[in-house]
Amino acid sequence: MSAFLNTLARDLFPLVWSGMIVGCLYALGALGLVMIFKCSKVVNFSHGNVAGFTAFLVYGLSSGVLMSLSWGAATLLAMLCAVAIAFLIYSIISPLVFESDLTSTIATLGFGLITQGATLLIFGPDIVSLDLPIPRFAVSVLGLFVTGYDLTVLAVTVITIGALFFVIDFTKLGIAFRAISENPFAAEVCGLNLRSVHYFAWITAAILGVIGALLIVPTTFLSVTTVSTFMLQAFAAAVIGGFASLPGSLVGGVLIGVLMNLFAFYVSPEYSSTFLLGIILVALNIFPNGILEKVGGSRV
Amino acid sequence: MSDTFGQRPANASETSMLKQLTSGSLPTLALIIALAFLPAMLGGSWTFTMGLCFANSIGVLAVSLLVRYGGEVSIGHTFFTALGAYSVGVLDAKYGLSLFASLPLALLLGVAFGVIFAWPSRNLSGIYLAVTTLALALAVPEIINNLGGITGGYEGLYVSTPIVSFLEMSMQRYYFALLMLVVATYLVARLRKSRQGMLLLLAKTHSAAADAFGTRRVWARISIMGISGGIGALCGATLAFSGSTVSPGGFTFSQAIFLLVGSVVGFYGLSLPRVLLGGAFVTLVPHLLSASGAWIPVFYGIALLSMILIGHHLPRIRKAMKLRKEAG
Amino acid sequence: MTEPQTNTLRGEGISLSFGGIKVLKDLDVEFRAGEITGLIGPNGAGKTSLFNCLTGAYTPQKGNIGYAGNSLNGLPPSMRAAKGIVRSFQHVALCPDLTVRENVMIGVARNHHSGWLNAFLPLPRGQREWAAMAQDANRALADLGLAEMGDLMPDALPPGMQRLVEIARAIVGNPSVLLLDEPAAGLNNSETSDLMAVLRELASNDLVLVVVEHDMDLVMSICDRIYVLNFGELVADGTPKEVRENPNVVRIYLGSDDD
Numbered sequence: 078m079s080a081f082l083n084t085l086a087r088d089l090f091p092l093v094w095s096g097m098i099v100g101c102l103y104a105l106g107a108l109g110l111v112m113i114f115k116c117s118k119v120v121n122f123s124h125g126n127v128a129g130f131t132a133f134l135v136y137g138l139s140s141g142v143l144m145s146l147s148w149g150a151a152t153l154l155a156m157l158c159a160v161a162i163a164f165l166i167y168s169i170i171s172p173l174v175f176e177s178d179l180t181s182t183i184a185t186l187g188f189g190l191i192t193q194g195a196t197l198l199i200f201g202p203d204i205v206s207l208d209l210p211i212p213r214f215a216v217s218v219l220g221l222f223v224t225g226y227d228l229t230v231l232a233v234t235v236i237t238i239g240a241l242f243f244v245i246d247f248t249k250l251g252i253a254f255r256a257i258s259e260n261p262f263a264a265e266v267c268g269l270n271l272r273s274v275h276y277f278a279w280i281t282a283a284i285l286g287v288i289g290a291l292l293i294v295p296t297t298f299l300s301v302t303t304v305s306t307f308m309l310q311a312f313a314a315a316v317i318g319g320f321a322s323l324p325g326s327l328v329g330g331v332l333i334g335v336l337m338n339l340f341a342f343y344v345s346p347e348y349s350s351t352f353l354l355g356i357i358l359v360a361l362n363i364f365p366n367g368i369l370e371k372v373g374g375s376r377v
Numbered sequence: 378m379s380d381t382f383g384q385r386p387a388n389a390s391e392t393s394m395l396k397q398l399t400s401g402s403l404p405t406l407a408l409i410i411a412l413a414f415l416p417a418m419l420g421g422s423w424t425f426t427m428g429l430c431f432a433n434s435i436g437v438l439a440v441s442l443l444v445r446y447g448g449e450v451s452i453g454h455t456f457f458t459a460l461g462a463y464s465v466g467v468l469d470a471k472y473g474l475s476l477f478a479s480l481p482l483a484l485l486l487g488v489a490f491g492v493i494f495a496w497p498s499r500n501l502s503g504i505y506l507a508v509t510t511l512a513l514a515l516a517v518p519e520i521i522n523n524l525g526g527i528t529g530g531y532e533g534l535y536v537s538t539p540i541v542s543f544l545e546m547s548m549q550r551y552y553f554a555l556l557m558l559v560v561a562t563y564l565v566a567r568l569r570k571s572r573q574g575m576l577l578l579l580a581k582t583h584s585a586a587a588d589a590f591g592t593r594r595v596w597a598r599i600s601i602m603g604i605s606g607g608i609g610a611l612c613g614a615t616l617a618f619s620g621s622t623v624s625p626g627g628f629t630f631s632q633a634i635f636l637l638v639g640s641v642v643g644f645y646g647l648s649l650p651r652v653l654l655g656g657a658f659v660t661l662v663p664h665l666l667s668a669s670g671a672w673i674p675v676f677y678g679i680a681l682l683s684m685i686l687i688g689h690h691l692p693r694i695r696k697a698m699k700l701r702k703e704a705g
Numbered sequence: 706m707t708e709p710q711t712n713t714l715r716g717e718g719i720s721l722s723f724g725g726i727k728v729l730k731d732l733d734v735e736f737r738a739g740e741i742t743g744l745i746g747p748n749g750a751g752k753t754s755l756f757n758c759l760t761g762a763y764t765p766q767k768g769n770i771g772y773a774g775n776s777l778n779g780l781p782p783s784m785r786a787a788k789g790i791v792r793s794f795q796h797v798a799l800c801p802d803l804t805v806r807e808n809v810m811i812g813v814a815r816n817h818h819s820g821w822l823n824a825f826l827p828l829p830r831g832q833r834e835w836a837a838m839a840q841d842a843n844r845a846l847a848d849l850g851l852a853e854m855g856d857l858m859p860d861a862l863p864p865g866m867q868r869l870v871e872i873a874r875a876i877v878g879n880p881s882v883l884l885l886d887e888p889a890a891g892l893n894n895s896e897t898s899d900l901m902a903v904l905r906e907l908a909s910n911d912l913v914l915v916v917v918e919h920d921m922d923l924v925m926s927i928c929d930r931i932y933v934l935n936f937g938e939l940v941a942d943g944t945p946k947e948v949r950e951n952p953n954v955v956r957i958y959l960g961s962d963d964d
Contacts, residue, residue, distance in 0.1 A: 114504070118504075120504045120507065120508065122511075169682070169686075172689060172690075173685065173686075173689055176689065178503070178504065179450055179503060179504070179507075180685060180688075180689070182450075182504055182507065183450065183637065183641060183681070183685065184681070184682055184685050184686075186452070186634055186637070186638075186678075186681065187638075187677075187678040187679070187680075187681035187682040187685070188678060188682070189678070190631075190634065190674040190675065190677050190678030190681065191674065191675050191678035191679060191682075192678075193674045193678075194671050194672060194673070194674035194675030194676075194678065195675065197670070197671035197674070198671040198672070198675070202670075202671075309511070309512070309515055312508055312511065312512075313512065316505065316508055316509075320504070320505070347519065347522075347523045348516075348519060348520070348523065349519070350512070350515040350516045350519045351516040351519060351520060353512055353515070353516075354509070354512035354513055354515075354516045357508070357509055357512050358497040358498060358509065359497075361497075361498070361500075361501055361505060361509070362497055362500070365500060365501075564825040564826075567824065567825050567826065567827065568824055568825060570835065571823065571824035571825070571831060571835070572810075572814050572817055572819065572823075572824070572831075572834060572835070572838065573821065573824040574824060575800075575803055575807050575810060575811055575814065576811065576814055578800050578802045578803055579800040579803070579808075579811055581800075581802075582800045582801060582802065583794075583798040583799075583800065585762060585782075585794075585798065586794060586798035586799075586800075587811075588762070588781070588782040588783050588786075589760055589762070589782050589786055589791065589792050589794075590786050590791070590811050590812060590814065590815060590874075591783045591786035591787050591814070591815035592783060592814075593781070593783045
């Protein structure tokens with residue numbers, strides 16, 4: 078019995094903890110996808126590529142490849158860039174959004190390809206390492222190894238999500254966002270501008286993407302595919318959360334993080350994408366409307 | 378009066394095959410004949426590339442078919458092409474078996490896995506299904522690499538067993554791909570004039586109406602995924618034979634997106650010229666831009682966007698021009 | 706009075722609600738073969754919901770539905786269709802990718818069973834099947850005055866004709882129960898009289914024919930029996946004459962300025 082508890086303490090708790098940390102980042106990515114989907118019914122497949130591009134921008138602006146700015150200035154500039162890209166993408170596809178959500182979703186794939194190519198063209202295919210000033214310490218709490226990185230991720234996630242929910246709950250734009258997500262037709266009849274709310278969602282999503290991308294980089298190196306691969310987990314988190322629920326994507330993100338960690342440790346690290354496919358299929362069959370929704374009857 | 382109406386379709390169906398090959402598709406027939414003589418005019422390397430182009434056209438057909446008859450978008454069709462390609466590759470490289478054995482296996486696996494995938498995803502549609510196929514596409518390279526003992530891992534497999542003895546291998550690679558493309562587009566054209574095809578189309582547009590006339594939505598989904606998966610596997614088998622090698626690089630997530638791009642470029646058409654346009658796009662763009670790899674995704678992205686935007690804006694512009702003309 | 710016929714479509718104690726809103730309240734209905742039954746009532750009375758329960762699109766919370774003595778409870782729409790229970794839709798539900806003739810052919814598709822090989826290859830069985838379906842469809846189209854329209858796409862037809870195509874699709878397969886949801890909506894006078902002639906002809910001994918309709922002239926002149934619904938409850942039933950003279954019905958129709 079005590080041996081069992083020992084293995085639990087040695088393997089399981091650290092796995093769950095680190096899964097939760099990385100799950101927070103998946104949740105940040107998923108929140109962006111869900112924000113956009115909630116109000117415009119478009120799945121933004123360029124999300125990961127744009128976030129990856131901005132992570133490279135931070136690297137390029139702070140390491141001397143493009144400029145030698147401080148990391149803070151570089152991050153700020155990259156964020157502005159992400160906002161500009163989101164603005165541009167939405168401006169181009171907005172006529173499609175009101176016609177067919179599937180067509181506009183395919184169009185975002187096109188932007189994803191372009192951004193991926195642009196990253197390759199500017200920064201090349203090599204792997205780079207991006208150093209952010211994250212506190213480097215580690216403490217042991219009840220046998221759990223907690224690092225400065227873990228606490229940074231937690232803090233940033235809590236602050237970001239807190240700010241996001243504050244904006245959605247209390248600002249005029251946020252309330253318009255909620256109204257339009259509930260019923261776009263009624264909201265438009267009441268005089269709310271769909272387009273400005275869509276811009277709000279796309280820009281917020283871009284910022285969330287940048288934060289998520291920058292925080293994921295310290296755990297791995299930065300390459301063209303790092304962030305877009307990370308975004309698949311974000312997609313899965315969004316799907317599990319029901320794709321239209323902000324709290325759902327939070328739960329989904331943490332769940333995916335923990336499950337993937339457990340799978341990689343106890344089963345096999347080599348089949349993680351296959352496992353993810355399995356999770357998505359199972360989750361969509363058990364909770365077709367997301368993990369936080371009750372299964373209800375539908376009207377024909 | 379009603380007698381003549383009763384007879385007309387009976388005659389029509391007897392001659393429909395003839396009709397299809399003559400009046401309705403004369404340009405298609407001319408195109409097939411032109412393509413049959415193409416190798417005489419092209420060099421060896423272009424003949425090879427055109428073979429790949431035909432193979433990719435079949436893949437584009439599989440994606441477009443799912444859009445047209447299922448109303449669904451797949452960004453994971455590399456799963457099915459990989460199935461087909463590795464059926465051919467493994468049977469050839471490990472057992473020395475030719476396409477006579479591996480092609481039926483490829484088709485069988487493609488249909489079977491189409492059905493197997495359709496069952497758990499039967500209640501998903503639109504973006505939910507698209508995201509699920511995305512996960513499917515991402516799982517493919519991983520599975521291939523981890524089954525290195527069978528698939529040859531990163532290095533892949535070489536396909537070299539000829540189908541017939543009297544023709545040069547390079548010609549076999551070309552004509553087999555052409556034949557498969559013609560057969561696939563013919564079969565799909567037949568589907569349109571069949572009971573099952575009609576029911577699939579109704580289930581796509583009005584699933585409640587289809588249900589009320591005895592067609593279950595789940596049947597429609599499973600059928601179209603099975604067919605599309607089978608054609609996807611046919612694409613893979615043809616790619617393996619005509620491309621002579623099978624390696625994970627041919628079944629990446631990007632390749633899955635490129636197939637969708639090809640389908641959009643052909644405006645989801647199912648006719649031979651349309652899918653050929655899409656297939657040519659998928660094959661020739663990387664071929665022509667092979668010197669500058671980073672431009673390939675950019676070019677695909679721009680092409681995808683411009684086709685979508687043209688498809689969206691052109692009818693409106695035309696309408697506006699017409700109105701202006703009428704006013705003036 | 707004849708013996709109660711066996712081929713009767715019955716609903717007993719049907720109750721249906723959506724999230725607390727009661728759409729149908731403990732309804733008892735009986736639709737006899739050989740009669741045309743009208744189902745009338747103001748908008749929102751639950752007529753289409755009752756149709757949806759009968760065809761299986763909705764599952765009522767309480768009650769039983771049976772046809773010819775057999776229970777239909779729990780059968781999905783496709784299985785009920787296989788028993789010959791067929792409907793038309795309030796909002797035209799034709800497939801825009803199919804020609805008018807092909808849309809009507811859908812109505813007989815359930816009687817044919819050729820396999821997938823016939824779908825892809827020009828095999829004799831599939832060809833025969835297609836020809837037979839086309840022939841049936843042409844006959845149904847001709848009956849409704851649409852003989853010339855077979856090769857057109859549905860979008861090319863005016864809305865009234867689209868509705869007739871839908872009715873053609875419903876009647877072509879010789880159904881045993883035919884539920885028509887506002888068949889005359891959008892039809893002009895001559896189309897309506899064509900439709901009435903067809904419906905009268907259809908009403909044979911073994912067909913249960915139910916019509917939801919707002920056109921009172923049509924209902925009163927062709928129906929043998931009428932059910933009046935209001936707020937999901939049965940207000941009156943009987944012959945057209947009885948219903949016309951029923952004070953409750955008069956009140957409903959004078960009280961609301963609907964149709």
